[in-house]
Amino acid sequence: MAQKKAHEVDGWLRRPDPDVRIVLIYGPDRGLVSERAKAFVAKTGLDADDPFSSVRLDASEVDATPGRLSDEAGTVPMFSDRRLIWIKGAAAHKQLADEVKALAASPPKDSIILIEAGDLKKGAGLRATVENASGAMALPCYADEGRSIDGVIDEILGRDKLTIGLEARQALRANLGGDRLATRSEIEKLALYCHGAGEVSLEDVGAMTGDVSSLSLDDAVDAVLSGNADAFETAFARLVSSGTNPYLVLAAAMRQFQALSVMRNEMDKGGKQAGAVVASARPPVFFTRRKLVESALQRWNAAALARALDRLQAAVLQTRQRADLAVPSSRQALIALLVESARAARR
Missing domain, CATH: 1.20.272.10 (Zinc Finger, Delta Prime; domain 3)
Known part of the structure; x- marks a missing residue:
């Protein structure tokens, strides 16, 4: 099966399989979906802002224009060895699922297809197609919990040379976890507030986090x-x-x-x-x-x-x-x- 469990996704993204040509990143945590999509693009080495090596599409565009995705996947890149096709906003789009199924049967040699989607239930057309294809990978993204929240806290605070005690960490974690972008925003705000202090206190957490x-x-x-x-x-x-x-x-x-x-x-x-x-x-x-x-x-x-x-x-x-x-x-x-x-x- 071409899929990873939620706790395996970050490990795969650190060393993505070079033979995978179709990547589906989906789940209810839209912030985490977006963050992981950017991480995957960075690993491809392609410039997502270069129109000669990448193209961005909305899933509704693919659904409204049959054959568009297949044409883009078959386009030979001019100034790079591969081409990135980045599709956003995927959901229950039948045309997109059908074209991905056809491409999965005969993976494009010169293109990498990255699809960002919302929460796709097990058995949904697009998810099922990618999970059952060779040369493809489905990566789920669910709301941050426990260890993953601690990882984001340590990453951001460590970057700013800040430490945080157990009680303050517990208080911070209690306000986080619904969405990765919101989680990052709250911790970034806290790090800026505590810049130069050395340690984040319980009082700092109470003053700067929470809705x-x-x-x-x-x-x-x-x-x-x-x-x-x-x-x-x-x-x-x-x-x-x-x-x-x-x-x-x-x-x-x-x-x-x-x-x-x-x-x-x-x-x-x-x-x-x-x-x-x-x-x-x-x-x-x-x-x-x-x-x-x-x-x-x-x-x-x-x-x-x-x-x-x-x-x-x-x-x-x-x-x-x-x-x-x-x-x-x-x-x-x-x-x-x-x-x-x-x-x-x-x-």
Whole structure:
């Protein structure tokens, strides 16, 4: 099979097979797809900006012009020994898949075809064609996790002669991983902020990373969990005034209560303490919120969490039925949960 597992991709890209003429790089992490495509191009030794040795196409162009890809692949390069054909935006394009299938059966001698695609399911036409062809290679790209995130952190911070301690690294990792370009952007920003300092501290990470809108939503939800009315009113008012749809606050609260429900079930069935459950939670609870989540688990039992989720679901339905009442109905539902949390803390 002409494919690599996710953890094998970087190794293959460091030493690509010279006999491979068709490379498909695909996956939900578009940033990682783009980064690896550039890495592959660099290994070919071809200049992607030289019109005599490369051509860039959009997948929709290939689909709209039957035979275009075959013609480009058959063009003899004028000033280089090979020619790069770089196709972007591939998805469920039947014409592209058909032409790649024909080229895979008789690989071009003078061309290298590089295809960037989104998340292709197993068995999808283009992916299946490349995976089952000789002289081709399919390389998957999934969201960064664990070791791969550490690798990017070490690469960027090491380049700027910066070190980072364990606690600061854990805090940084908790804010990364959704998309490789976003991950790099966050670390680059942190490295610039800490330039010349020698070491990245926990305070530096807190000051420079994380999504502001996400943190604002967390502020509102955390105020509900802790029963802090003043903090909730401040956070909720700030979100509404900035144009945030109140549904997003309800959705954030639902995600948190669902996570609490899973952890509470683990406590009840496994006889574990709240601290142990929070410490082993997956995805991990951000370190600054662990005490808050532990307290919430002690305040809310399984039945109360189920009622809270029912209330939030009813509020979501109401915001859809009466958009003009979205703000007051969302606020009322969240305040009710806040009051229940505050009462539980006093018991």
